[in-house]
Amino acid sequence: MPAWNELTVHEAKARLDRGDVTSRELVETLLAAIRARDKQVQGYLEVDEADALRQAEAADARRKEKRPGKLLGVPIAVKDLLNVQGQSCRCASRILEGYLSPYDATAIARLRAEGALFVGRANMDEFAMGSTTENSAFKITHNPWDLERVPGGSSGGSGAVVAADEAIAALGSDTGGSVRLPASFCGCVGLKPTYGRISRYGLTAFASSLDQIGPLTKDIRDAALLLQVMAGHDEMDSTSSPAPVPDYEAALRKDIAGMKLGLPKEYFVAGMNREVEQIVQQAIRHCEKLGATIVDVSLPMTPYAVATYYIVACAEASANLARFDGVRYGFRVKDAADPLEMYMRTRAAGFGTEVKRRIILGTYVLSSGYYDAYYIRAQKVRALIRADFEKVFQTCDALLTPVAPTAAFRIGEKTADPLQMYLNDIFTASVNLAGICALSLPCGFTNEGLPVGLQVVGPALGEETILRVGYAYEQTTDWRRRKPERL
Amino acid sequence: MTNSTPAHNAEKIDVAYVANLARIQLTADELQTFQTQLTQIVDYVNELKQVDVSAVEPMAYTERIANVLRKDVERRSLDRPVVLASAPAHDNEQFLVPKII
Numbered sequence: 164m165p166a167w168n169e170l171t172v173h174e175a176k177a178r179l180d181r182g183d184v185t186s187r188e189l190v191e192t193l194l195a196a197i198r199a200r201d202k203q204v205q206g207y208l209e210v211d212e213a214d215a216l217r218q219a220e221a222a223d224a225r226r227k228e229k230r231p232g233k234l235l236g237v238p239i240a241v242k243d244l245l246n247v248q249g250q251s252c253r254c255a256s257r258i259l260e261g262y263l264s265p266y267d268a269t270a271i272a273r274l275r276a277e278g279a280l281f282v283g284r285a286n287m288d289e290f291a292m293g294s295t296t297e298n299s300a301f302k303i304t305h306n307p308w309d310l311e312r313v314p315g316g317s318s319g320g321s322g323a324v325v326a327a328d329e330a331i332a333a334l335g336s337d338t339g340g341s342v343r344l345p346a347s348f349c350g351c352v353g354l355k356p357t358y359g360r361i362s363r364y365g366l367t368a369f370a371s372s373l374d375q376i377g378p379l380t381k382d383i384r385d386a387a388l389l390l391q392v393m394a395g396h397d398e399m400d401s402t403s404s405p406a407p408v409p410d411y412e413a414a415l416r417k418d419i420a421g422m423k424l425g426l427p428k429e430y431f432v433a434g435m436n437r438e439v440e441q442i443v444q445q446a447i448r449h450c451e452k453l454g455a456t457i458v459d460v461s462l463p464m465t466p467y468a469v470a471t472y473y474i475v476a477c478a479e480a481s482a483n484l485a486r487f488d489g490v491r492y493g494f495r496v497k498d499a500a501d502p503l504e505m506y507m508r509t510r511a512a513g514f515g516t517e518v519k520r521r522i523i524l525g526t527y528v529l530s531s532g533y534y535d536a537y538y539i540r541a542q543k544v545r546a547l548i549r550a551d552f553e554k555v556f557q558t559c560d561a562l563l564t565p566v567a568p569t570a571a572f573r574i575g576e577k578t579a580d581p582l583q584m585y586l587n588d589i590f591t592a593s594v595n596l597a598g599i600c601a602l603s604l605p606c607g608f609t610n611e612g613l614p615v616g617l618q619v620v621g622p623a624l625g626e627e628t629i630l631r632v633g634y635a636y637e638q639t640t641d642w643r644r645r646k647p648e649r650l
Numbered sequence: 651m652t653n654s655t656p657a658h659n660a661e662k663i664d665v666a667y668v669a670n671l672a673r674i675q676l677t678a679d680e681l682q683t684f685q686t687q688l689t690q691i692v693d694y695v696n697e698l699k700q701v702d703v704s705a706v707e708p709m710a711y712t713e714r715i716a717n718v719l720r721k722d723v724e725r726r727s728l729d730r731p732v733v734l735a736s737a738p739a740h741d742n743e744q745f746l747v748p749k750i751i
Contacts, residue, residue: 265732358711372711401718402711470695481672488673490745495738499748503673511675519674524688526672527663528695537695542708544701549709581687582694598711 167192169328169646172237172385179226179236186226186236189331190219190282193238197283197329200650203310205302206324208243209251209284218280225278232278233392239274240283240333242321244291245376246365247271247281254367255299256289258513259493268365269400270334270376270393277392285333286320289515290484291341291369293317294587297578298517305574306348307647308613312571315348317341321379322349326614327650332380332389338369339472340566340591342377343603347566347616350605350645352633353379354386355591357623358598359404361390362397370479371402373472373595382643383604383634387411390626406624414627415634420454422632425559429465430590436569442607442615443565446636450563453635460559462551465593467544469585472592474528474541481525487513520581549597552622561628562620564590566603570613590618599623604633605642614642663688 167189170178178184194212201207215238222236241247244254246264248271253259267275275281288298296304296319304319306312307327314323318335322345325333335342337355346353354377361376368374378389394408426447431440451457489495489509496512499505514522528537555562567587577584594601599622606617617636621629637643665685669676676684731742739746 261738262736265728265736398718398720464701467698467701470698473691474695474698485673489738490747491733492736493738501748502750505748506673507675510673511677514674516680519669519676519680520684520687522672522674523665523668523684524663524691527668527688527692530668530671537698539708540698540701540703541695542710543703543706544698546706546709547701547703582690585691 168196168331170331171381172234172332172388175237175331176234186219186222186280187216189236190215190238190280193282193329193331200327200329203305203650204307204323204327204329205304206286206320206327206329207240207283208253208255208286208301208320210282211250215280215282218282222278222280232276233388234274235278236280237278238280238282238331240285240321240324240330241271241281242287242318242333242335243284244287244336244367245271245334246367250281251284252367254290255287255301256513256515256518257300257494258487258509261494262492266365269362269397271365273392274389283324283330285318285324288317288319289518290367290480291317291336291338292480292517292521294340294344294584295577296320297574298515300515303574306571307650308350309571309611310649311573312613313348313574315345315571318379319345322346322351322353325349325351325379325381326647328646332378332385335377335379336366337375337377337595338373338476339588339595342379343566343591343601343616343618344587346379346603348571348614350614350642351379351381352383352386352602352604353377354390354602355594355600356390356394356626357404357600358595359402360600360624360626361393362400362403364397364399368483370476371483372479373476383630383637384412384415386602387415387630404624409627411627411630414631416631417635417638418454419450419632419635422455422560423458423558424450424455424632425458425460425555425562427460427462427465427555427562427564429462430564434568435565438609439565439568439570439615442609443617446606446617447563449640450632450636453639458559460555460562462555462593464544464548464551468548468593468596469589471541471544471548472588472596473524473585474537475545475596477521477525478529478538479525481522481529484518484522489513517581545596548593552593552597552599556622561625561632564618564620566590566616566618570609570615594620600626600629602629602633604637606636606640607642608645663692
């Protein structure tokens with residue numbers, strides 16, 4: 164029998180419902196695992212043990228009062244950019260030192276209403292800008308499968324604590340691949356829902372037209388469960404989708420016979436690690452054996468996705484991060500003579516290098532004389548990228564691709580060259596630009612024992628389809644049972 | 651602080667000028683590193699100039715989104731003490747900033 168901290172959300176809920184364990188016992192086991200492992204993994208920025216136990220006791224009391232909840236008593240780790248009332252929310256940045264959330268994000272409020280507990284602030288790249296979690300102002304998170312390697316990013320803390328069984332499940336956010344990349348590198352499931360499917364209210368904005376909250380979980384059913392609770396229209400987010408929320412768990416079936424799955428040829432190109440490509444190709448053959456029809460398709464704008472993404476995302480970031488001015492929250496330098504000096508020095512001392520780099524790039528592409536050449540042009544290419552996807556989804560139910568060209572690489576390997584780092588997003592950023600949905604799930608391991616993710620891409624509001632494909636693959640393979648041994 | 655105009659080279663980013671627009675004070679080292687790195691990045695994103703976009707409308711959001719309005723009625727907002735609690739300087743009623751005039 165697995166230890167309580169190794170359980171999935173649905174397993175934990177079933178055990179809690181049966182009375183095999185109390186939420187307090189579950190959280191105590193989890194806190195012990197965090198104490199034992201997080202010195203090595205460094206996945207959490209903060210864990211308030213006393214608060215976690217108080218939340219667990221409240222859940223146990225609610226159970227006694229016969230007030231049920233879909234997630235009653237189940238602890239979830241939260242990426243440090245989602246507001247949980249009363250907790251710090253620093254976005255792994257010095258500029259938010261001392262800030263305590265005055266309210267719950269809508270996604271958090273919905274999980275809370277169903278009885279979930281919020282245990283631990285997961286590390287991330289500062290303001291979600293990065294692909295390795297090395298851009299955190301506070302610590303570097305280590306990949307549980309090989310502590311010398313990065314966990315991916317920007318939701319790297321979330322991926323690492325799920326993989327290390329220091330969490331039952333975690334929340335992340337995905338602007339250009341920030342849920343899917345750490346899921347791939349850490350060997351867990353990561354879901355990037357359709358733009359607008361989950362309210363962004365209370366999610367600290369990086370790039371508002373691209374950001375989506377997504378779960379990182381130990382299996383597909385958990386991703387479906389958490390999506391179910393978080394999804395749906397919210398009047399606090401004017402871009403949230405009014406589309407009705409389907410029953411995602413009902414979509415999980417073990418067969419995909421008759422489904423048509425496309426392989427975009429631009430995602431299987433030279434430059435990809437051969438071992439990763441072979442593992443992904445095996446997964447594709449497995450889907451074929453499950454009865455799916457595999458067809459070759461083309462997304463011709465793929466080579467332009469990273470450039471488009473960095474223009475759009477940095478432009479939006481430069482506007483969104485203007486709010487960090489030393490006036491309303493967090494950090495301010497001392498002894499500034501006037502407001503201008505206060506802004507200049509507060510932002511110089513409060514932001515890390517990558518955040519400054521992106522704010523400057525974003526300011527540049529929006530500045531007079533360059534706006535049409537960069538920003539407007541990128542928005543036009545974005546429209547073409549979306550049109551590519553709309554075309555292939557006229558004939559395909561979903562697409563199968565790698566998540567990244569490599570498995571997890573070494574800490575420090577790519578930090579000197581920002582452009583090479585940006586190219587990690589080559590297979591993920593298009594999905595955000597098009598506003599569609601995708602998930603990453605484990606599909607094998609390299610000879611060095613590093614996990615590799617398979618990306619399943621679906622059309623707008625196609626979550627049922629990609630969850631079904633993921634579930635059929637997962638339930639007929641054993642990758643999810645493998646655990647990091649070196650901890 | 652400088653208020654110079656940007657270097658009028660169509661492709662070259664003037665990092666000192668842009669950093670000032672972004673209200674970020676850079677050290678001499680940062681300025682030099684960013685000048686090299688951002689020049690490379692701008693070169694890379696210039697590949698978008700190869701794409702024919704003559705017949706395309708720019709897309710800001712992926713769904714067609716119109717302004718969403720609500721009824722103009724008073725609603726409860728966050729309590730002032732809670733909001734002020736995270737500010738670096740306040741007098742229990744408002745945020746405090748260095749002297750402006």
